[in-house]
Structure formats: C-alpha cells, structure tokens
Amino acid sequence: QQQVKQSPQSLIVQKGGISIINCAYENTAFDYFPWYQQFPGKGPALLIAIRPDVSEKKEGRFTISFNKSAKQFSLHIMDSQPGDSATYFCAARATGSQGNLIFGKGTKLSVKP
C-alpha cells in the first residue's frame, strides 16, 4: 500500500527558530510532492511543492529539501512565527495518477512567542 510517513506528530518551536518536518515514502513512482498548511476549521492550503528532479526549493521562509535516493523530503520553516502555528501535511502523487494525493498524517506545529 502506498504510504507517506510523516514525523514528528507535533512540534513546539520558539519564535525565530527553525521548524523541521520530515516525510518518507516507499513508492519510487511518485512525481510530485506538495506541502499543505491547515488552520483549525479551514481546508488545507498549498504551501510549497517540489518535483523529484530538484533537490531543494525555497519560497520565502519555507524550504523543501528532497533526497531522492533516500526517498525523503522535508519542510524547513525559517524564522518561525506564531502565525505559522498550524498543522502541516506532506503529500505525494503517483506518476500517472489523476491527482490522487496521498497525505502524511500531519504535524501540529506550535510556535511560542
């Protein structure tokens, strides 16, 4: 069964610190890896995404690092802010899929002021 394993389940970071969330997968036929941010009572919102032909993608304070050989990818949030407190989901899409995203279990991030 295709799976995306996400860790940690929860994370507490001080304001200004770096938040790191990790994901690992088994299916080598994944071709798209988005990260979603979800606030309570809201739907997941696309934060940043990467394709397996690059090892890193940065957008503002958010960076995805991708290690194809290890089948791992991670989200780094630099200079974490209390407004970043949310649940973060990594996801993956299988090549040839019609958009079926397989989500990780989520990481609840709390950034303390």
Add this chain to the structure above:
Amino acid sequence: EPEVTQTPSHQVTQMGQEVILRCVPISNHLYFYWYRQILGQKVEFLVSFYNNEISEKSEIFDDQFSVERPDGSNFTLKIRSTKLEDSAMYFCASSDDLAGYNEQFFGPGTRLTVL
C-alpha cells in the same frame, strides 16, 4: 482571489439518510476532487473527476458514493445511505492542471455528522 466554496459548512444527518455535499470549484478549473478527513486523522483521497466522468477513485469510494457536475459550476458528492463511520470533514478541491502537476486548491470543507 478565486477560491473553492463548499456548502453546507456543517451537516447533521441520521444514519441511513442520503446527503448531498456541494462544492463550487474555481471557475477555470477542469479537475475536481473529493477528500475526507476523519477527526484527528490524515486527509484521504476519495475521487477525482474530469470531463464529466470519474477518472480515479479510492477503496473508500464504494457504491454508496457518487459524484456529479449537474451544471457548469457545481460539483456534488452524494452519500446514498450514511453510516456512522462516514462522519468526517469532506473537502472538495479543484485544479487547472497547470504544468501537469494538478496543484489542487481545497475548499473549507463540510463537516458531516452522522447520528
């Protein structure tokens, strides 16, 4: 900024009843999806829809579920005979298949409670 909208925000129903969850995808999008999220768990894919037909569905999407695009703007999910375990948040998403990577934009969800 265009967004996916969903109605109702909360639906309470009795077990065995039919429910219809409604979504208005972003207007120029062509691909539509339903996902669900049981409280405290991960988001799970249900079905994708393109060109007026189902393009992919998960094991969860059994004969009790159906989808429809009844007009040019709405996209609906029907559950024929609800079960207690159907209680979840249901998210609609849409995509314009930009660059072929189906960047999906999610609606705010409908919380379905089956009693």
